[in-house]
Amino acid sequence: MKAKKVLIFGGSGQIGRNLIRKLTKNNYIVTVVTRNIHQKSYIIKTQANAGYIDVVEANIFDENKIRSLFKKTDICINLIGILFEKKRGNTFKNIHSVLPSLLAKLCKEYNLKHFIHLSALGIEQAKDSLLEIEESLGLNKIPNRIECYDISNIQGTNPVGSMIVFIDGKPDKSHYRKFKIANVKGINDYEMMKEVLSRRLRNLNDINKTDWNDKPDLIIIDGGKGHLNASLQTLLELGQYPDINICSLAKKKEEIFIPEQSESIILPRNSKALHLFQYMRDEAHRFAITFHRSLRSKNSNLSILDSIPGIGPKKKYALLEKYQTIKQIENASITNIAKLYGFNDELAKNVKKAIEEWRKSQQEIVDKFKQR
Numbered sequence: 001m002k003a004k005k006v007l008i009f010g011g012s013g014q015i016g017r018n019l020i021r022k023l024t025k026n027n028y029i030v031t032v033v034t035r036n037i038h039q040k041s042y043i044i045k046t047q048a049n050a051g052y053i054d055v056v057e058a059n060i061f062d063e064n065k066i067r068s069l070f071k072k073t074d075i076c077i078n079l080i081g082i083l084f085e086k087k088r089g090n091t092f093k094n095i096h097s098v099l100p101s102l103l104a105k106l107c108k109e110y111n112l113k114h115f116i117h118l119s120a121l122g123i124e125q126a127k128d129s130l131l132e133i134e135e136s137l138g139l140n141k142i143p144n145r146i147e148c149y150d151i152s153n154i155q156g157t158n159p160v161g162s163m164i165v166f167i168d169g170k171p172d173k174s175h176y177r178k179f180k181i182a183n184v185k186g187i188n189d190y191e192m193m194k195e196v197l198s199r200r201l202r203n204l205n206d207i208n209k210t211d212w213n214d215k216p217d218l219i220i221i222d223g224g225k226g227h228l229n230a231s232l233q234t235l236l237e238l239g240q241y242p243d244i245n246i247c248s249l250a251k252k253k254e255e256i257f258i259p260e261q262s263e264s265i266i267l268p269r270n271s272k273a274l275h276l277f278q279y280m281r282d283e284a285h286r287f288a289i290t291f292h293r294s295l296r297s298k299n300s301n302l303s304i305l306d307s308i309p310g311i312g313p314k315k316k317y318a319l320l321e322k323y324q325t326i327k328q329i330e331n332a333s334i335t336n337i338a339k340l341y342g343f344n345d346e347l348a349k350n351v352k353k354a355i356e357e358w359r360k361s362q363q364e365i366v367d368k369f370k371q372r
Contacts, residue, residue, distance in 0.1 A: 005029045007069055009060060009103065010079035014134065014141060015118065019077070024052040031069060033058050060099060063106075070110040077116045078103050126169025132273035133218070136265060137258055139245055143218035144168055147200075148280040149231075150222040151181075151192045152288035158295040159184065161196035162288035165216075166280055175214070178291045190230035193221065197234045204240075221248040222281050225264075228257045249281050308354045315342050319351070330355050 011020055011032035023030050031054045058065045060080065070076070082095050100117050107115040130142050146166045153159035165175035179199060184191045197219075203212035219235075221227045228248035235241035247258045254274060255264035267274040304326060305316045318340045323329045329337070329351065337348035 003027050003029050004075065005031065005073045006075045006077060007073040008032045008077045008079065009099075010081070013079060014139075016079050019079075020053065028052065030054070031056060031073065033060060033066065033069065035059065061094070061102070063102060067106060070106045070112070073110075074112065075114040075116070076103055076107050076112055077118075079118050081119050126276075129272040129276040130169050132271065133276065136267060136271075136273055137218075137245065137247060137256070139218070141217065143216075143245065145214060145216050146218045146220060146280065147216040148220040148222065148284040149193065149196060150281070150284040150288040151189050151196070152285070152292035153181070153187070153192070158292055159192055160288055160292045160295065161192060162284050162291065163196070163200060164280065164284045164287050166276075169276060171283060175211075176287060178287070180295075189223070190226060193223070193227060194230055194234045197231055198238065201234070201238050201240055201244075216244055219244060219246040220277065220280055220284075221246070222251075222284055223248050224250040224255070225257045228259070232259050249277050251281070254278070304355060304358050305351075308351055310347050310350065315340075315347075318342060326355060330359070 006023055006028050008016060008020070008030060009032075010016055011030075012034065016032075020030055020032070029052055033056050035057065056069065058069075060066065078100060080095060080099060082090060082092065096119065103117070104115055127142075130144070133139070134142050144167065148164050148166070150162050151159065152162070159181035161179035161181060163177040163179070165172050167175075177200070179196045181192050181195060183195055200212070203209045204215055206212060219231070221231045225248065228246065231248070232241060232246060235244060235246060241259070247256055249256055250264070253264075253266065254277075255266055256277070257264050267277075305311050305319060311319075319329055319337075322340060323332060334345060334348045334352060337343055337351060338345045
């Protein structure tokens with residue numbers, strides 16, 4: 001039986017690579033059209049039996065050039081598509097209207113029995129964004145589980161890390177995790193991020209921690225190239241790279257950094273992938289800073305009591321056992337505070353005055369911040 005010949009436009013993506021593998025395995029002779037043979041030929045030919053694959057460089061809109069390819073094929077498959085327009089490059093109209101029309105016309109002219117056209121347009125927005133992320137970062141599959149990490153601290157105090165999880169492009173708060181930094185002293189975001197990633201990834205295969213066993217398809221780090229390199233070092237030490245993809249997102253120019261590439265990736269401002277990146281980064285930041293503020297507030301509240309003359313460990317314990325929080329002490333009357341063990345009216349007044357002055361100082365800080 002004569003082997004069927006297949007002409008493929010757009011064979012270097014995930015769908016194209018898997019399709020080529022299947023076709024050549026079943027003895028189809030495949031011709032793949034690419035605009036950059038030096039960049040794409042190796043990617044395509046390593047997917048299957050190279051003897052069944054021919055890679056042709058051509059401008060897909062050059063009708064005279066691609067016409068000759070239709071003379072010696074039985075099936076035409078078009079996988080070329082874009083999910084967003086770049087400043088330089090093809091438009092939606094050219095890719096999703098002009099090109100398919102041209103290919104359909106040539107298929108009809110040369111009596112091809114099969115013309116297959118695949119398009120990701122019209123799918124749900126979340127999946128649309130994930131496909132764009134796959135394409136933009138050059139991943140080998142759609143990142144269905146994405147974990148994004150951030151570090152929050154002020155001058156090294158109460159440092160914490162956050163892990164937020166998006167599954168199929170949507171947040172899954174049941175998988176969110178908070179980390180208190182335990183082993184890093186001083187201000188060192190890189191080492192803090194390495195600690196958080198190490199603690200998370202070491203639990204991947206722990207049978208006693210099944211809620212940690214889901215492996216991410218992509219890790220996003222809030223930060224620049226330095227944050228990426230530090231995080232990548234942790235993945236390498238744990239043997240998780242390149243099995244787990246990783247990138248970082250720097251806020252100033254919204255630059256995306258990936259391993260083994262010196263230049264950053266800058267997505268268009270209207271890119272759905274960029275919007276999802278920003279959403280995840282901002283959510284990780286929100287989750288981290290909320291945790292940090294809760295710890296800082298708790299420690300700050302306790303330090304107020306330590307600074308009041310006449311309040312030692314026993315009286316501090318008596319206050320917190322009765323009122324639990326600074327807010328409750330603030331709302332209590334001098335008379336009620338004075339009834340506590342070891343207290344009197346004068347000490348109760350000092351407590352109320354100290355908290356009042358602390359509140360004013362906190363408000364002054366907030367007001368100055370708002371004026372910036």
